[in-house]
Amino acid sequence: MRRLISFLQRFVSRSEFGPLVLLAVEFVIFTIRQPKFISPLNISNLLAFTPELGIIALGMTLLMTSGEFDLSVGSVFGFSAVVMWTLFNEGTTSLPVGFLIAMAIAVVIGFVNGWFVTFLKIPSFLVTLGMLLVVRGTALYITDGFPQGVWRTNASMARIIVGEFRFAGLRLYATVVWFVLFAIILGYVLTQSKAGNWILATGGNPVSAQARGVRVVRTKIALFILSAVMSAFAGIASSIRVATANPNSGTSYELEVIAMVVIGGTALTGGRGTVLGTVLGVLILRSMRNGIVLIGVPGLAYNIFIGAIILGMMALHSGLERRYHKGT
Amino acid sequence: MMTMTDELVRMEHIKKSFGRVQALNDVIFTVRKNEIVGLLGDNGAGKSTLIKILSGALTADSGEIYLNGNKVNIRNTTDAIQHGIETIYQDSALVAQLSIARNLFLGREPIKSPHFLDRMDQSAMNELARQLIKQVGITKEIPPTTPISSLSGGERQAVAIARAMHFKSDLIILDEPTNNLGVEETRGVLRFVRNARDSGCSCIFIAHNIHHVFQVVDRIVVLRRGEKVADDVDPKRTTIEEVEQIITGMKYNS
Numbered sequence: 001m002r003r004l005i006s007f008l009q010r011f012v013s014r015s016e017f018g019p020l021v022l023l024a025v026e027f028v029i030f031t032i033r034q035p036k037f038i039s040p041l042n043i044s045n046l047l048a049f050t051p052e053l054g055i056i057a058l059g060m061t062l063l064m065t066s067g068e069f070d071l072s073v074g075s076v077f078g079f080s081a082v083v084m085w086t087l088f089n090e091g092t093t094s095l096p097v098g099f100l101i102a103m104a105i106a107v108v109i110g111f112v113n114g115w116f117v118t119f120l121k122i123p124s125f126l127v128t129l130g131m132l133l134v135v136r137g138t139a140l141y142i143t144d145g146f147p148q149g150v151w152r153t154n155a156s157m158a159r160i161i162v163g164e165f166r167f168a169g170l171r172l173y174a175t176v177v178w179f180v181l182f183a184i185i186l187g188y189v190l191t192q193s194k195a196g197n198w199i200l201a202t203g204g205n206p207v208s209a210q211a212r213g214v215r216v217v218r219t220k221i222a223l224f225i226l227s228a229v230m231s232a233f234a235g236i237a238s239s240i241r242v243a244t245a246n247p248n249s250g251t252s253y254e255l256e257v258i259a260m261v262v263i264g265g266t267a268l269t270g271g272r273g274t275v276l277g278t279v280l281g282v283l284i285l286r287s288m289r290n291g292i293v294l295i296g297v298p299g300l301a302y303n304i305f306i307g308a309i310i311l312g313m314m315a316l317h318s319g320l321e322r323r324y325h326k327g328t
Numbered sequence: 329m330m331t332m333t334d335e336l337v338r339m340e341h342i343k344k345s346f347g348r349v350q351a352l353n354d355v356i357f358t359v360r361k362n363e364i365v366g367l368l369g370d371n372g373a374g375k376s377t378l379i380k381i382l383s384g385a386l387t388a389d390s391g392e393i394y395l396n397g398n399k400v401n402i403r404n405t406t407d408a409i410q411h412g413i414e415t416i417y418q419d420s421a422l423v424a425q426l427s428i429a430r431n432l433f434l435g436r437e438p439i440k441s442p443h444f445l446d447r448m449d450q451s452a453m454n455e456l457a458r459q460l461i462k463q464v465g466i467t468k469e470i471p472p473t474t475p476i477s478s479l480s481g482g483e484r485q486a487v488a489i490a491r492a493m494h495f496k497s498d499l500i501i502l503d504e505p506t507n508n509l510g511v512e513e514t515r516g517v518l519r520f521v522r523n524a525r526d527s528g529c530s531c532i533f534i535a536h537n538i539h540h541v542f543q544v545v546d547r548i549v550v551l552r553r554g555e556k557v558a559d560d561v562d563p564k565r566t567t568i569e570e571v572e573q574i575i576t577g578m579k580y581n582s
Binding site: 185188189192193194195197198200201203208209210211212213214271272 | 430
């Protein structure tokens with residue numbers, strides 16, 4: 001009995017507990033008000049776009065744990081698909097080569113973000129805001145603002161990235177599998193690996209981490225690259241799924257993704273991060289957007305609920321932090 | 329008299345100024361192996377500056393540093409730690425959000441095979457951490473997975489000390505380690521300093537509280553206005569009053 005209580009206490013004090021309860025409450029309320037919410041069709045719809053944002057959020061989680069964030073993810077999301085399809089449609093390269101070039105450009109974008117933040121010591125807010133404008137501007141310029149068509153898809157590559165399949169009565173895309181796979185790998189890295197210890201220490205106390213031999217600069221640059229690469233992958237997957245590469249797609253995703261990450265329990269200031277929490281945060285915001293329309297709340301009121309969730313969860317996390325980890 | 333081989337650290341002709349203020353003027357400072365040196369001086373005497381140069385937090389304008397007779401170049405704190413010089417400040421350089429075990433092994437994490445993405449050997453880390461915190465005198469049962477932010481000031485210092493001991497630092501610099509500590513915690517730190525010497529380590533001990541210094545050190549060095557005014561004060565044959573007079577400049581003993 002005492003062991004059960006102590007187990008429960010540990011369970012409740014975990015930062016993922018709040019988000020888990022919120023997600024459960026959402027599902028219960030939406031299902032009661034509108035049973036169609038948990039119909040296979042609606043869950044399939046929910047899981048079509050959710051993993052694309054979720055993949056960006058996973059990269060952002062590790063970056064934010066190291067004490068930085070990336071506002072350029074939405075623009076990279078739109079830009080990478082535009083690059084790949086422009087190269088392919090103009091016959092410059094095959095689709096896999098276009099894909100590799102788009103990913104390589106994402107690596108460069110991430111590296112430049114990281115270089116500005118670490119070597120020039122400019123806050124990531126300003127660096128990635130600048131990068132957002134540069135990347136979005138480039139996407140608009142090379143397409144003249146028009147969407148790129150996605151007709152002659154290379155079947156095998158498209159199937160690997162976003163192939164459709166049926167599972168337990170649901171129509172799913174391969175991005176769900178990628179999202180789960182990335183979540184497992186990055187969750188493992190953050191909690192079990194030496195790299196994870198370095199990421200947490202970099203976000204918690206960069207000066208003393210540096211003094212202990214942690215390569216703070218290298219860690220941060222690697223995470224900026226991870227964030228850009230994940231966004232590029234998500235953007236390319238999305239373009240194949242919706243069969244268009246719009247230079248404007250991904251607009252304002254950065255804020256939604258950051259909201260998902262902090263709702264899950266990762267600290268905006270660094271030093272604390274949870275991949276499981278982010279997965280919950282992603283599901284909370286996406287099912288909120290979906291469910292609120294289903295139960296007949298006017299779509300224009302949607303942001304009120306999102307804002308309230310963010311504020312409520314922040315209050316909860318800060319309360320838990322004060323209660324269980326006094327002194328910081 | 330001592331020979332060169334006895335010397336662990338030798339700082340020679342160290343000069344440092346901040347703008348027009350000469351913080352250190354041609355200071356020679358040595359620490360022998362297995363020796364606890366108390367570094368005393370009034371506020372602004374240059375103790376912290378001297379120590380920061382040795383621990384890599386500042387660089388001297390001129391002068392040389394020798395370790396075991398070899399000239400070394402200490403450009404930053406990482407260099408100092410690699411040379412076996414560990415500094416323990418009041419607010420010890422720990423990552424508050426990380427656990428005790430993760431802090432102890434930060435930067436030198438033991439890796440478990442199979443080497444899948446550099447997996448840390450967390451059970452070994454926790455087990456070693458449990459032993460180490462017992463060794464440095466934390467009698468309370470604290471799980472090694474506790475984050476540093478939940479520890480008291482003294483416990484945090486004990487963790488920093490445990491880290492210095494485990495990684496076999498040659499020299500541990502304790503900069504005001506007893507400030508803000510309770511009686512029992514202070515006793516723990518003083519006991520640690522004696523243990524460290526017994527296990528082959530040298531210490532530099534800086535404290536405002538002369539009584540604490542007198543309890544543990546082998547030799548007292550006094551700085552005043554950036555210059556060394558006493559080098560070989562034996563705490564066993566000198567009274568606290570005499571040392572106070574040297575510190576304030578009422579009496580010279582060089």
